[in-house]
Amino acid sequence: MDATSRPPSLAGLRRTYEGEPLLESDLAADPITQFTRWFQDALESGLPEPNAMVLATASAGGRPSARTVLLKGYDERGFVFYTNYESRKGRDLAENGRASLLFPWHPIRRQVRVEGLVARLPHEESAEYFTSRPYGSRIGAWASRQSAVVRSREELDARYAEMAERWPEDPPVPDFWGGYRVVPSEVEFWQGQLDRMHDRLRYRRSHPGWIVERLAP
Numbered sequence: 001m002d003a004t005s006r007p008p009s010l011a012g013l014r015r016t017y018e019g020e021p022l023l024e025s026d027l028a029a030d031p032i033t034q035f036t037r038w039f040q041d042a043l044e045s046g047l048p049e050p051n052a053m054v055l056a057t058a059s060a061g062g063r064p065s066a067r068t069v070l071l072k073g074y075d076e077r078g079f080v081f082y083t084n085y086e087s088r089k090g091r092d093l094a095e096n097g098r099a100s101l102l103f104p105w106h107p108i109r110r111q112v113r114v115e116g117l118v119a120r121l122p123h124e125e126s127a128e129y130f131t132s133r134p135y136g137s138r139i140g141a142w143a144s145r146q147s148a149v150v151r152s153r154e155e156l157d158a159r160y161a162e163m164a165e166r167w168p169e170d171p172p173v174p175d176f177w178g179g180y181r182v183v184p185s186e187v188e189f190w191q192g193q194l195d196r197m198h199d200r201l202r203y204r205r206s207h208p209g210w211i212v213e214r215l216a217p
Helices: 031-044 088-095 123-132 135-143 153-166
Strands: 052-058 064-070 073-075 078-084 098-105 110-120 177-191 199-206 209-214
Touching: 031 073, 031 098, 031 110, 031 177, 052 078, 052 088, 064 078, 064 088, 078 088, 078 123, 123 135, 123 177, 135 153
Parallel strands: none
Antiparallel strands: 052 064, 052 098, 073 078, 078 177, 098 110, 110 177, 177 199, 199 209
């Protein structure tokens, strides 16, 4: 292996985190209100796609998988995203209805982590969102058998053209596509601090409310 093909040394690759401390007294009474505060900060900071989140799932056999998806709504019931039910994440969730979300807002030295059960949205809610999407995205949902092996890019393009010809104006909602809601049982707010002494405050569901716990960094 010559010098140009050796992997770079990562031992010295690090950043110093420094931010306002995150104290228990700073937190809202519930995690959704607190998430709204931080999400607004992320928006105002100019972060690209602040609603991008890492979604981690696992099969019934415990095989993990993670990918980035977009948050498309949230409220006191949970966090919503949309996908193909037949994709790998869809198959995982059919076998094991639990998931974790991570919002990696590194430029503002924050992360939010969510864990919880996952449920499909009612068809009416999925349909309402589907019809709000750009035409090309709706055709793309029909054209892509998400996570399936394809022979070539040409095959994908031909499939897209076929669907566009079939529905030149108003494609219906596919029966294999829709939304999921992650119903949080835990929500952790992470604020970077000096010397890796980060602040980690976790809301843990304890009916009828939430318990806040500080975790070691």
